[in-house]
Structures are given as structure tokens and as C-alpha cells.
Amino acid sequence: METTYLVVTTALFAAVVNCCPPTDQAALLAFKSALTEPYLGIFNTWTGTDCCTNWYGVSCNPTDSRVIGIILRGESEDRIIETASQTSYMSGSLSPSLCSLDRLTTLIVADWKGISGDIPACITSLPHLRILDLIGNQITGEIPADIGQLGKLTVLNVADNNITGNIPPSIVNLGNLMHLDLSYNRISGEIPADIGKLSMMSRALLKQNQLTGSIPISITKIYRLADLDLSMNRISGTIPAELGSMPVLSTLYLDNNQLYGEIPESILKNTGLNIVNLSSNALVGYLPDVFTTTTYFSVIDLSHNELKGSIPASLSSAKYIGHLDLSNNHFCGAIPAGSPFEQLEAASFSGNDCLCGTPLTRVC
Structure with missing residues (x-):
């Protein structure tokens, strides 16, 4: 009898453990109730008492069945989306009930086009959150001021929304952050001066906002930074020469800002840089004559500035x-012969004062 009782009790206990807690289920249902997804029917799977089993996009810890992940992508290779005849679309808002999921490590609600409202401020109370990805919606309001409390966060992606306000100063406390994408919003103010504290960051993408001020010198201290995109803002000041000394920097987009001064030689001497776009600023002076047989760039775009002088012959090496x-500057003289000039179109040199030679029709 005791053996039978033990077996039944153990089985019942296992069944309870393998079923998500009622508090987690209630939080998910509240989250669902704030959203409308009319085409794919993904929330039709959110039925029954066990949110750990067959609830689309929900994952649980196998040990205690606590919810640890919500992954809902409107654009993905998932079968339920690939086979749909309708465009993925979801509207509504992000319910603060998410903050009850205190074991959550991953929150991805991305590319649904219609989700609006604020990012719940209480989201900064989730101690285990590692990935916060809300790209491609219509989220408004500001980034929560206490975002820096998410000490385990490695990915913060809120690109392509309608977020306003400043970059919270506390963001520099995200010591594990590796990927930061705030692009295509309406964020204003200056980049925090001590952003260099984000020592683990490899990508900083802040494109097309309303950022002002100068490029913080501390950003050049981020050893792992490979991609820096500050384009299409209102950033002013000079380009820090230290950017050219960053050991793994590969892409540098500073175009469409209000930068002035000369192009630091170090930028074009950096053998690790692959893409440099400094176009549509107010840069002056000469194009540095620093090119060698080790120079390798996929892209150099210096158009729409105030550069002058001749094009360095060393570019041919x-x-x-x-x-x-190099279009729309004040360059003058003969375009050097040989590669890469023989592969370029005239548009690359148009709009200058007195350039001549191939591929332009103007003869020297």
C-alpha cells in the first residue's frame, strides 16, 4: 500500500512540475489579451493548462517549468508563417503582465508592424533577461530610465519603432551588452559620454535618429566594437582620430551628420576597416595620402563634403x-590612372571643381 501511494504521489508531483505555474499562465494570457493577431492564428495554440507544451513561441525551463522565453517573430522561416497566405501583422500593446514572468531570459516580439504603446517600465525588474528584441513595430514612449538594471542583458534591439526621449544614462551599466540597435527611431539628445563602459559591445547601431552633440571619445575604448553606425543624425564636432586605432572596427558609418574638420589619417590607414562612409557632412581639407599595397576597402564614400586638392596617386597602389x-567636393586635377579608377563610373567624381581624366569626359 505504501509503495503504491508513493508511486501515485510521485507521478502526481511530476505532472505538477511539468506543467507551467498558474501565475506564469495567467501572465501569458494577460499578455495575449492585449494583442490582436488576425491572420496567422498563432494564439490559437495558447490553450489548455500547460503553457510549456505546444504554446507557440513559449519555452520553459525543463527543471521547474517556469517560462523562460517568448519568441514571436512576424518575419521568420517558421512553418506557421511561411505557409500563411496573409502578411504577418499584430497590433495592440505590450502588457505589463510580462513583468510577472520573473524567470524570463528572452523576450522577442519583433517585426509585427502594428504593436504600439510604451515599453513597460517594469521590464527592468526582470533579473534574468538576456535578450530584449522589439524591432519592427510602432512602439512609442521612451526607453525605460532604469534599463541599466538589466545586468545580464546581451541584446537590446528596439530598432524601427517610434521611440522618443534620450538614451538613458543608465544604459552604460549594461556590462554584458554585446548588441545595441536603436536605429530608425526619434531618439534625441546626446550619446552618453561614458558609453565606453560598455566594454563587451560589438555592434552599436544608432542610425536615423535625432541625436546631437559630438562623438564621445570613450566609444573608441570599446575594444570589441566591430560595427559603428551613427549615420543620419545631427551629430557635430570633429571625427576622433582614435577611431582609426580601434583593433576590430570593420564598418564605420558617420554619414549625413554635421561633422566638420579634417578626415583623420588614422581612419584610412586602419587595415581592419572595410567600410567607411563619411558622406554628407562638412568635412574640409585634403584627402590623406596614406594608401598602400595593404589598403583594402569594400566602400569609401566621402561624397558631399568640402574636401579639396588632388586625388592621391597612392590610391592606385x-x-x-x-x-x-568622391563626388560633390572641391577636388581638382587629373584622376589617377589604373585601378580602382578604371572600374569606377563618372558619377564617383562628378560635382567637383576641376577634376579631369577618365572616367570623366573632361580632358586634362
Whole structure:
């Protein structure tokens, strides 16, 4: 009898453990009730008492069945979306009930086009959150001021929304952050001066906002930074020469800002840089004559500035330059012969004061 009782009790206990707690289920249902997804029917799977089994996009810890992940992508290769005849679309808002899921490590609600409202401020109380990805919606309001409390966060992606306000100063406390994408919003103010404290960051993408001020010198201290995109803002000041000394920086987009001064030689001497776009600023002076047989760029775009002088002949010695745009400056003199010039179109040199030679029709 005791053995039978023990077996039944153990089985019942296992069944309870393998079923998500009622508090987690209630939080998910409240989250669901704030959203409308009319085409794919993904929330039709959110039925029954066990949110750990067959609830689309929900994952649980196998040990205690606590909810640890919500992954809902409107654009993905998932079968339920690939086979749908309708465009993925979801509207509504992000319910603060999410903050009850205190074991959550991953929250991805991305590319649904119609989700609006604020990011719940209480989301900063989730101690285990590692990934917060809300790209491609219509979220408004500001980034929560206490975002820096998410000490385990590695990915913060809120790109392509309608977020306003400043970059919270506390963001520099995200010591594990590796990927930061705030692009395509309406964020204003200056980049925090001590952003260099984000020592683990490899990508900083802040494109197309309303950021002002100068490029913080501390950003050049981020050893792992490979991609920096500050384009299409209102950033002013000079380009820090230290950017050219960053050891793993590969892409540098500073175009469409209000930068002035000369182009630091170090930028074009950095053999690790692959893409440099400094176009549509107010840069002056000469194009640095620093090109060698180790120079390798996929893109150099310096168009729409106030650069002057001749085009350095050393450019012809470069190992590879895939795309070069020097248009709409004040360059003068003969375009050097040889590669890469013989592969470039006239548009790369148009709008200058007195350039001549191939590929332009103007004869020297």
C-alpha cells in the first residue's frame, strides 16, 4: 500500500512540475489579451493548462517549468508563417503582465508592424533577461530610465519603432551588452559620454535618429566594437582620430551628420576597416595620402563634403577598393590612372571643381 501511494504521489508531483505555474499562465494570457493577431492564428495554440507544451513561441525551463522565453517573430522561416497566405501583422500593446514572468531570459516580439504603446517600465525588474528584441513595430514612449538594471542583458534591439526621449544614462551599466540597435527611431539628445563602459559591445547601431552633440571619445575604448553606425543624425564636432586605432572596427558609418574638420589619417590607414562612409557632412581639407599595397576597402564614400586638392596617386597602389565616391567636393586635377579608377563610373567624381581624366569626359 505504501509503495503504491508513493508511486501515485510521485507521478502526481511530476505532472505538477511539468506543467507551467498558474501565475506564469495567467501572465501569458494577460499578455495575449492585449494583442490582436488576425491572420496567422498563432494564439490559437495558447490553450489548455500547460503553457510549456505546444504554446507557440513559449519555452520553459525543463527543471521547474517556469517560462523562460517568448519568441514571436512576424518575419521568420517558421512553418506557421511561411505557409500563411496573409502578411504577418499584430497590433495592440505590450502588457505589463510580462513583468510577472520573473524567470524570463528572452523576450522577442519583433517585426509585427502594428504593436504600439510604451515599453513597460517594469521590464527592468526582470533579473534574468538576456535578450530584449522589439524591432519592427510602432512602439512609442521612451526607453525605460532604469534599463541599466538589466545586468545580464546581451541584446537590446528596439530598432524601427517610434521611440522618443534620450538614451538613458543608465544604459552604460549594461556590462554584458554585446548588441545595441536603436536605429530608425526619434531618439534625441546626446550619446552618453561614458558609453565606453560598455566594454563587451560589438555592434552599436544608432542610425536615423535625432541625436546631437559630438562623438564621445570613450566609444573608441570599446575594444570589441566591430560595427559603428551613427549615420543620419545631427551629430557635430570633429571625427576622433582614435577611431582609426580601434583593433576590430570593420564598418564605420558617420554619414549625413554635421561633422566638420579634417578626415583623420588614422581612419584610412586602419587595415581592419572595410567600410567607411563619411558622406554628407562638412568635412574640409585634403584627402590623406596614406594608401598602400595593404589598403583594402569594400566602400569609401566621402561624397558631399568640402574636401579639396588632388586625388592621391597612392590610391592606385591599394590592394582593393570596391566602391569609391568622391563626388560633390572641391577636388581638382587629373584622376589617377589604373585601378580602382578604371572600374569606377563618372558619377564617383562628378560635382567637383576641376577634376579631369577618365572616367570623366573632361580632358586634362
